[in-house]
Amino acid sequence: MFTVERAAGRGVPSFCRKNCPWLSHECGGRELNLWPGGSAQCVGRVGGAFVVIIGRSDKMNGQWMGEYTGSSSGKIIVNIDEREMYYEGAAILLEDDKALPNAIAFFKTPNKNNAFKFRTDHISVVDAAGRILTWESVRGQFPGTAGFSKYADVEASWDAGFLKFSWTAELGTNGTSVLPRGNGHLESELTPLSLDWDAYKKHVSTLQHRRYLFRGQNGRWRLRTSYHRSGRAHLHRFLAEDIPALHKHLSAKTRHLFNLEVPDQNGAFFNLVQHHGYPTPLLDWTYSPYVAAFFAYRGFTNEMAASAGPDEGVRIHIFDQQQWKADWPQSLTLALPGPHVSIGEFIAIENERMIPQQGVSTVTNIDDIETYIRSKKTGGKEYLIAFDLRKQERRQVVRELSYMGITAGSLFPGLDGSCEELRELNFEV
Numbered sequence: 001m002f003t004v005e006r007a008a009g010r011g012v013p014s015f016c017r018k019n020c021p022w023l024s025h026e027c028g029g030r031e032l033n034l035w036p037g038g039s040a041q042c043v044g045r046v047g048g049a050f051v052v053i054i055g056r057s058d059k060m061n062g063q064w065m066g067e068y069t070g071s072s073s074g075k076i077i078v079n080i081d082e083r084e085m086y087y088e089g090a091a092i093l094l095e096d097d098k099a100l101p102n103a104i105a106f107f108k109t110p111n112k113n114n115a116f117k118f119r120t121d122h123i124s125v126v127d128a129a130g131r132i133l134t135w136e137s138v139r140g141q142f143p144g145t146a147g148f149s150k151y152a153d154v155e156a157s158w159d160a161g162f163l164k165f166s167w168t169a170e171l172g173t174n175g176t177s178v179l180p181r182g183n184g185h186l187e188s189e190l191t192p193l194s195l196d197w198d199a200y201k202k203h204v205s206t207l208q209h210r211r212y213l214f215r216g217q218n219g220r221w222r223l224r225t226s227y228h229r230s231g232r233a234h235l236h237r238f239l240a241e242d243i244p245a246l247h248k249h250l251s252a253k254t255r256h257l258f259n260l261e262v263p264d265q266n267g268a269f270f271n272l273v274q275h276h277g278y279p280t281p282l283l284d285w286t287y288s289p290y291v292a293a294f295f296a297y298r299g300f301t302n303e304m305a306a307s308a309g310p311d312e313g314v315r316i317h318i319f320d321q322q323q324w325k326a327d328w329p330q331s332l333t334l335a336l337p338g339p340h341v342s343i344g345e346f347i348a349i350e351n352e353r354m355i356p357q358q359g360v361s362t363v364t365n366i367d368d369i370e371t372y373i374r375s376k377k378t379g380g381k382e383y384l385i386a387f388d389l390r391k392q393e394r395r396q397v398v399r400e401l402s403y404m405g406i407t408a409g410s411l412f413p414g415l416d417g418s419c420e421e422l423r424e425l426n427f428e429v
Contacts, residue, residue: 060087060112063182063233063367064163065339068093070175072100077339078163078179079233079365086111089234091165092126092337093175099144101125102337104132105152106236115157123149123169130336147171184368188222192386194313197393197400204289213285213319213343213360216296220315220388223369226279235281235335235365246273254350267332267346271361275353281334281365282344285319287358292316294406297394302428305394313388319373320383321360328376332363339366341373352413398424 061082068076074096080089087109094102104126109116125133125148135148149169156165166176195203215223232238243260247269251257258269274280286292296314297305321343330342341364348354366372373384389397401407408420 059231060109060158060163061089061231061233063184063228064179065182066177066179068165068175068177071173072097072175075338076165076177076179077337078165079235081232081234081237082112083108088237090236091120094338099142101135101138101142101145101148102127103148104337107154109156114159115155117153117155120152120154123151126337128337129331130333149173182367183371184222184224184228186222188220188315188370188386190317190370190374190384190386192220192313192315192388194388194390196390197397200289200293200316200387200389203387207289207318208322210287211320211322212289213287213321213362214289214292215283215285215317215319216292216294216298217315217317218296218299220313222371223283223317223373223384224367225281225283225364225369226274227281228367230279232279233367238281239335243269246278256349258349263332264347265349267344267361267363268349268351271346271354271359272349272351274361275351282361282363283369284357285321285360285362287360288406289316289318290401290404290406291357291411293389293397294401294411296389297391297397298408300391300394302395302398305391308391310390310392312391314391316387316389318385318387319362320381323381324373324383327381334363334365336365339372340364341366341369353411356413357411395428398428 059082061080064078064080066076068074072095075094077092077094078089079092080087089107091105091107092102093105102125103123105123106121107118108121110118125135125138127133127138139145139148149171152167152169154165154167156163158164161181163179163181164177165179166174168174227238247258247260250273254272258265260266260269270280270282274282274284286295293316296316324341325343329340331340332342332344341362344361344363346354346361353359362369364372370384377383408417408424409422411417412420
C-alpha cells in the first residue's frame, strides 16, 4: 500500500501503482522518475504503508502562488530560479484594494538553506501591462497612498510542501504568506476519454474547422512549457539575460536579423529558439489533430508499443481556443503581473517547421497550465479536454499518418527529419 505526502493533489500516480518494484520491502528512499519535470521520493514503510513524497521537494525554485495578509491583503506570485550558490527571484503582490499600487520585489537569498533572512534588492510599482515603474511616476494615480517602500526585510523558510514569508517594509508596512508548492510536476487530473484510432478519427472529423488546438504527448503529464519543466520561473531574468544572449549568438547564424522590438519578429524569434530546443515559456500546439497524433506517438518504438498494457495510452489535448480568446483577455507580454494563458500565431521567419506543423503557441507565465485553464471553467464551458489513444496502435497510426504525408521528413524539413523518417521506415518492424 502507498500513501502520498504532499501539499496538494490527490491519489497515487498510476506509474507508482503499476510499476513500483518495492511493494514488498523497504526501498530506502529511492527516487523515481515519473514524467517530465516530476519525481517521487519513496521514504520507506511508515506505519505499515510506504510513504511517497511527490515532487522536487529538495529545492525552492519554481512558482509559488497564494495569498498574503498584513497591512494590506491580496494575491502573491513568487517566481524563483536556482543559481549556483543561492536562489533569485521576484515576488509580485496584487493588492485587493485597488486604491493601492501593485508591487514587484526582486530578491536574492544569502544561500540555499531552508530558512534565511534577506533584504530585497528593490521594490517597484508594476502596472497591469507588466511595466515596472517608479513610485514618483505614478504617485498621482494613488492619492490616498502616503508613500511606497523601496525595500523590505524578509524572513523565509521552505520545505517539501510550503514556502513561508514574513516581511517588514521600509515604511513599516508588513505582511505574511504561506504558499503551497505547485502541482505542475504531477500527473494530469483531467478525466480523459479513451478512444481507439478509428474512433478518434471519427470524432475529430465532426469538430468545427480551426476552432480547436491540439497537442500530442507520450504520457499523461500536465501541460507545462519547457521553460517551467526545467525548474525555472523568474521570467524577468529570462528576458533580461537569456533572450539578449540568444539574440547575440544566433544573429551570426540566421540570415534574418530579428528586431525584438517588433512584436511579430519577437514572437518569431521565440518560436525559432523553441523549435531548436531552447526552453521557452511557449507551449506548442497545432491546428491539425493528425499532426498532434504524430507527436503523441513519436519518441517510442513499435516494439515498446507492442509490449504496452491495454490501458497504457498516449494523450492528445484539445483546447477550445476560439472560446478561450472570446472569454479571456489575451496578451503576448510574457511578464504580466497576473497569471495568463494567451494564444499567439507568429510569422515563420527562418522556421521551416512551423507551416507544415500548422503550429500555434500559447504564451504563459503559469507553471501549471492545466489547473489554470480548468479554474476558468464557468457556465458549463469546457475549454480543455483530453483523449487517450492506445499505445499498442502505434504501428497502424504511424502508417496511416505517412499516407497523409505526415512524417518526420515533412514536419522537420532538413537532414534530421529525413533521417528520422527513414529510420522509422527501415528499422521499425
